[in-house]
Amino acid sequence: MFWDWSYVWEIMPALLRASLVTIQATVLGFILAAVLGLVLAIMRMSKTNWISIPTAGFVEFIRSTPVLIQIFFIYFVFPEFGVVLPAMVAGVIALGLHYGSYCSEVYRAGLENIPSGQWEASIALNLSPYITFRDIIIPQAIPPVVPALGNYLVALFKETPLLSAIAVLELMQTAKILGSESFRYVEPITIVGAFFLVMSLVAAALIRRVEAYLNRTLRNPGGAR
Amino acid sequence: MTTPMVKFDNVTKRYGSLTVLDSLNLEIAPNEKVAIIGPSGSGKTTVLRMLMTLERINEGVIYVDGEPMTHMQKNGKLVPADERYLRRVRGNVGMVFQHFNLFPHMSALKNCMEAPLHVLGLSRKAAAERATELLDMVGLGDKRDQYPSQLSGGQQQRVAIARALAMRPKVMLFDEVTSALDPELVGEVLNVIRKLGTEHSLTMLMVTHQMGFAREFADRVCFFYGGRIAESGKPDEIFNDPKEERTRQFLSAVLEAS
């Protein structure tokens, strides 16, 4: 038989539990990526070369190499230095690092789009760098880049199956285990695939909505006619 | 009364709620040279684009050399033309664009050979001969292996004219062909157009801001305003003694600026 609906019913609870793990990994990973990305972007724009250049090198390096290796690196290398991380933590850190470097490029583009006049006005008003960033620069830089960040959130979500390589019990790992127990791979893996497809289509539509909303409010801050 | 080469029969063109051309009636005789002048937004360029089938019309019919161009006969009725019919009749018309639109990845010669080779089915030798002949005629025989990026604006526009002529159209359309050129390059293009008019039997329709040229070259001048022909007549009549107030205003504004 191609498709066994009763088997689908059987495995649903396990898959639903696993989807929670997937979502957990996604959310934690993205929070790390979003924050780290901003930090990396600011470091990269630093005037002091010995901060900006190594940061740039680091970001390029992370972006150009497979995230799977980075996951293995963090999972296997840290114990060499005495730090043993549970698989989920290692996975989240690796994903956060990898997508943090993508996000840093996005932030960088957003920050560079701020007219230099804004920086100059802040200096003229004697605002500290921290206040300048917090109240002037970041509120202007973030809204335009939100769609791009949203896309990376979706991409991160779709990469969580990689954590199955270090045995995190997310969706893909669960599907493989179920498959190997019952020798029926069709249902688990197809359901997992369908789940990701639906979620990413929904997310893409949401991101378009956010983009449209931002375009409207950006053109009309304060709602002036 | 000979059949007009081009006939606009109650042609209307709308963009959404905006009427760009309003029941236009215009007849152009074979070999006639007509200049179209007027303010921007008056529908001048749309006239050319519809004739070149770059735009569909909303009402009316356009005829070229007696045959309907925008519509075709089907069971004794006129219905909007399909692509196959358009490809048959479009060959009667050629167009030169304001921004040249030369193919940047081909030399001048190849630009002029491309359509005769692939659309008319000429042999490579015949297409090359025709292209060389035309490039010589526009004064660019020695530049035929140069690429558009290596040519000046005036040279590119002359290549564009040769390219359009290579298809041997009966009607040539010129859409503000000197507007994108530096002033010192305008003359060489106008000279080629002048030469075309005297040496070849071509019906020519040009949208232009070059009033001096229109005055000296055109058989007839049409002043467009608000999607209609506000006034039309011989160049002397229009330029020396315009009957309509709007024509007068437009001409004085243009002549003041030059």
Next chain:
Amino acid sequence: MQLRQLAVCAIVFFTAGLAVSSFAGFREFIPGLLQGAWVTIQITVGGSLLAVVMALIGAMAKMYGLGPIRWLAVAYIEIFRGTSALVQLFWLFFVLPHFGVVLDPMTVAIAALGLNVGAYGAEVVRGAVNSVPRGQWEASVALNMPRALALRRIILPQAFVAMIPPWGNLFIELLKATALVSLITISDLTFKAQQMNQITFRTVEIFTIVLVMYLAISIVITVGTRTLETIAARGIARGR
């Protein structure tokens, strides 16, 4: 490019430092890693070729295909972009045999990655074709060219130049995705890294060197792409 070179230099020096400090040990695992690298390169090249073919077919079908063909192209693009490469890889590896289709792992790998990157590539092709100035289409119409001819002779050659940089990025994405095939038992660089690690336990060196190897391949791709850009731009001699 400058920063990349700096990064590479730094890593090379770091690795050289490691090498000096544990020279004999290197011979333990380097040959194994190089074998894996060769497999990775093969999959990258094979997958890239398939991706280009699928992208062209998909883009043309989506832009100019009639009803069902267009629908198929849209479905292909949405499905392969909406699910991750790993899911697609596993599906082809675990599920196809149930339908009687048994392929060797290498074929599955190249097929999955090629189809995946091809879907993204189709959007790149579409974007590039749309970026060709409208005036080129209008000139083609004015010369009474049929659409297929205009596409073949006028539009696509110009779109090609615009496509090269995004394709370069896609090829690098494909390279990174090849690491996934280690999870379907293919002895690529990632698989070999784990294998060598189990044997020698020189974890830090192995994984660092592996990362550098991937970086090296991606730099080769980038250099190749930039060279192609220069050649293509010269051929087109872009101008007004």
